[in-house]
Amino acid sequence: MSSLTGNAVVAQSGGPTAVINASACGVIEAALELRGLITAVYGANRGILGILHEDLFDLGAEPPEQIALLRATPAAAIGSCRFKLGPLDTHRDNYERLLKVFDAHDIRYFFYIGGNDSMDTADKVHRLAQAQGYPLRVIGIAKTIDNDLLGTDHCPGYGSAVKHLAACVMEAGRDLEAMSTFDQVVITEAMGRDTGWIAAATGLAQRHPDEAPHLIYVPEITFSRSKFLDDVRTVYRRLGYCYVVVSEGVKDETGQYLAADDEVDQFGHRQLGGAGRYLSRLVKSELGLKARYNRLDTCQRNAIHFASKTDSDEAYQSGREAVRQAAVGVSGKMVNLNRLSNDPYHCEPGLVDLAVVANGVRPLPREWLDAAGTGINQGLRTYVAPLLRGETPIRIGPDGLPLFSRFIRRAVPRRLPPLATGFGTK
C-alpha cells in the first residue's frame, strides 16, 4: 500500500455511551503518534454536522492529560448528533459537501465512531471518494449500548451499560425484597429500541430464582398484556413481590409500542420511553398491586462511575486499531471484535466491511432465552459475563464526584463559504 500523508478527522455520532470517548482517545493518541503520516488531527464538532459546517477543532492543541482523561469521561467529548445524510442518489450534494470540506483541509483519514446509521454514512463517503478518485481512508469504530450491530461479536458501550443497569436492578431488587409489605412490583425500563440485548442481560443480576429480575420482556418477542399479567401474578403469589425489566421497544400483537410519545425523529424512530410507567399502571389497575417504576434514560448509557474495564479497554483498542489499519492502507471497513476464547476470555480486533454493518440489526438469539421467553439461560450468561469484568478507573475530585475531561476546542479556520444557517440543527 502506498503511504498517504495528510490530515485526519475524527467524529462521534448518535447516542453517547460510557466508552465512546475511550474509542476517541485511542484514535487521537494513535494518530498523534503518526505525525510523519498524519499531519494534524481534527475533531468534528457535533459529528457529521461539524464536517458539513466546517466546524473543526485541533485535537493536537489539547493537553495530553485531557486526551488521556477521555477514558474516564462519558458521553461524546468531541460532540455528537443524530443527522442522516440521506440516500446517495437523491442527496449526493451532502456527500459532495463532505468531500469538499475534506479537500479544503487536506483530510485523508476519516474515523467515524458510531452505530449502523453512521457506518452507512461512512460507507457512502468511502464509495464516493473512490468514485471521484479522492484519496481517503475511511474507518468506522463500533459504538452502541444496544449491541445490535452485525459483523462483530459485541459492541463497545454494551458491557458498561449492562454492568451499571444490572447492578441497579440488583440494588433496587434488594429494596423491593426488603419493602415487600409496602411495594409489590417494580418495573425497570431498559433502553433498546429494536433489540432486547440490554434488558435480557440484566438477567445476570439474578443469581438465585428468587432474586430480581423475575421477568424480562424484549422486543424480539411479541408482548401480550394478558400473559404479562399472568406472569406477574404467578411470581407475586410465589414470592410476595415481583421485579420486571422491560425493553422500551417492546411491541404488542398489533405492532404498537406499549406507550409512545408523539414525536418521531428524522430517522422515523419514535422517541420511546413510557413502557415502564405504562406497565406499572397496568399492574395497579388490573392486579391491584402497588407498583413503581424506574427509568434511567440517558443515565444508563453514560455511567462511567461503574463502567466495565473490559468494555472500556476494548473501546480504546478499537480506536487505536482503526488508525493502525488506515495507516497501512485499509478503507471502507469497521473495526470489529472477535472473541477467540471465553475461558479465559480473549478478544481481538479485526475488520468487517462497512456495508455489512450499515443499517442492519442483529437480534438477540431466541435460544439464549428460556422456554417462556421471560428469563435467560446459561448461553447469554456465558456471552455477557466477560464483557462486564473489571471497573474502569475514574478520577475523583475533593468533593467526592468524578472529574471529566474538557477540551479547549481551538477552532480550525474555515476555508469555505458557510452553509445556510440552521442547516442540520433539528
Add this chain to the structure above:
Amino acid sequence: MSSLTGNAVVAQSGGPTAVINASACGVIEAALELRGLITAVYGANRGILGILHEDLFDLGAEPPEQIALLRATPAAAIGSCRFKLGPLDTHRDNYERLLKVFDAHDIRYFFYIGGNDSMDTADKVHRLAQAQGYPLRVIGIAKTIDNDLLGTDHCPGYGSAVKHLAACVMEAGRDLEAMSTFDQVVITEAMGRDTGWIAAATGLAQRHPDEAPHLIYVPEITFSRSKFLDDVRTVYRRLGYCYVVVSEGVKDETGQYLAADDEVDQFGHRQLGGAGRYLSRLVKSELGLKARYNRLDTCQRNAIHFASKTDSDEAYQSGREAVRQAAVGVSGKMVNLNRLSNDPYHCEPGLVDLAVVANGVRPLPREWLDAAGTGINQGLRTYVAPLLRGETPIRIGPDGLPLFSRFIRRAVPRRLPPLATGFGTK
C-alpha cells in the same frame, strides 16, 4: 448505671438506603462482642412488624463474613416496612404487644434504625417501658437519604444517595451537551417528599456555570409554572440546552404536587413520582423544545456501587455507638452526628433525645440557595462535599457484578399466640 443482662433486637424501618446495612452491621458486630451482657442478638423480620408478629431470627447464627458483607450490601437485609403504630393513647395495645414480645424473649435492648417516624415509635416504646417499669434500653440510629432529621448535622444514607445521583447528573449532563442538536432539555426527578436536600446537592455536579444542573427546584420554594418556563427559556437561549433537577415533592401556588398518583399510604403521604415527566411534557408543549426525563426511583437510594465511604463509615460507627451507649445505660436517645471541623472534616457521634427527632422535619436552609432559588451557593457545597468523599469498597463476582450478603434467617421459636393473620401486611 446498673448493668442490664438480656437479649437485643435490631430492626430496620422505612425506605432503604445504601448504608442502612452498614448501621445494622455496626449494631450486630458490637452487640455480639458483648456476649456477657447481651446474650443473643435477634433481627426483626420486616421492621416493627417482625416484633409485633414475633417474627425474629438469630443474628448470632449468621456467618461473620456475611455480617461483615453488610457494609457492601444495599437496602435492608434484616427487612423493612412502613407501618405506623398510631398514637400511644389510642393504640396502646400495639405498644403493649411490643413489650409483651420483648418480655417473652427477654429483650432488654432495642436498636431501631430509621427516620423520624421510627424515632417516634422508639420514643413511645421507651416511655411505655419506663412507665411500666420494664427494664429496656432503646436507642435509635438515624437513617434517611432525605437528610431531614432534626438533632443531627446530617443523616447516614444522604451522602451516598447524593454521590450517586450527582454523578448521574454529571454524566447525563455531558450526554445532553453532546447531543444538543437533538435533545434540548433533560429533567432529573430526585427523591425528597418534604425537603430539597437531595435535589439541591446535585448542584455540586456543576463545576462551571455551563454544566448541569442549570436549574434546581426544591419543595421549600413554591413552584411557579410560568417562572419555570422563563428559567428554562433563558438557559436554553444562552447555551442551546438546559438540565433541570426537580424534587418529587415540589408544590405549586395552590399547594398541589405537580403530578401525583392517586394512592395515599398509611401515613397520609401521597406516593409521589411524576414531576419529571410532567415538566418534560410542559417544556415540549409550552416551549416546543425536545425534552426527556429520568427517574431513578429506588435505584437512587440503594446505589452501593458508587456509595460514599464517609457516609458508610459513619453509618457503621453510628450502629456501634448505639450499642456502646445502651450498654452503659442510655435509653430514649438517637445517635446523631456532630461535625467538629470541616477542613479537615471531622465528625463524632453523639446523642439526642428521640423526642427531638420524632416527627420533625429539617428544611434545607434558604440561605444555601442562590437569590433566584434555583442554584446553590458555597454554603451548601462546603456542607455536602465532605459527605461524598471516598468510595465504599464492594465485592464483585466473576460476572463483573456486585456480591451482596444474604442471611440464613434461623427463626427464633415463637412463645406467644399469633396475631390475627393479615395484620400489618398492607
